[in-house]
Amino acid sequence: MRAMMAKANINWQDIRNDYERGMSQAELRKKYSLSPSTLATKIKRDGWELSQEQSTNIKAFGDSLAKISQDYSQATQTQKAEIINRINTIIDDSEIMASNRHLAKRFQARILDGFNDGMFESSKDIKAGTSALKDLEYIANPKPSVEVNQSQSQANTLIKIEFVE
Template sequence: MAKAKKKSYDWFQIRLDFDKGLTQAELRKKYDIPAGTLGSKIKRDGWVLSQEQTSTLDEFRAASAKLSENYYNANESQQKEMVDRVETILEDNDLVVNNRKLLRVFQNKMLKILKDGGYETALEIRQGVSSIKDIEAVANPQSNKQEINIQNTQQVAQSNQLNLKELSDDELETLNNILSKTN
């Protein structure tokens, strides 16, 4: 009698979803995994949520329960307003996620250009970093709490024109590290 072919699972993705707070029941349903298989994997590999993740999930569940209660007790126009607000929040979150992807792509492209010697002056680098900061302001709305004196930054960049082709490897590495900190 032929043995049934063992089903393979994307354990990396499953672990990511577990870390995001999906329950075992949700994971079993999403990935069509038998309870025993998932339970064994979690126990064998010692998957546990951090205290911070657990606290965040508990806060979210409490807020969700309160929101559900408020929705249930609201009149029809209030319910519509609540639904509209949630839809707006979800759309905003989609925008943030898309801009984070764009930010990563742009940062990688800028670093490649920097390593290949594509930037010749500090002003060109500053313009690239400025673009990254603009994208980051949308991608990470909480990150733009600091105000930057742009006029002063422009004056400094213009007065300190720098030819990148004259920099040593160590200086380029330092510059690369500085640019990496704009994440």
């Protein structure tokens, strides 16, 4: 097990910034090697709060989950299978996007090394490098938005989840 950080070495401002941006306590404990009681005490004592945007996002996510849960409970077996299939697709797509972000960062670093090493000298080379960076950004962050629409079918409710670009 990893040793806990000495209290003098803890950068509480960085931890607080991560917390206020929405990082969970479990993620913070792992990232900063903190005990649960140390972190919880600090959050409570100093009155840390999530940013308004994070609070709004968490509430909206909770509301969406409640609606999906309600609709799922009223759905037929076929509709339930479709809901589960679409949720699994969203999860898979999220994992792919995270992987793409990781790859894009690695390629971006290589391209930037090329700029720093003089590999890109002409305007054509620079344009090719910046074009590659834009392509990598698009691949890593396609920013699909997920819309959850309801379609009423007699007594049954089905959730329709669509990706909209």
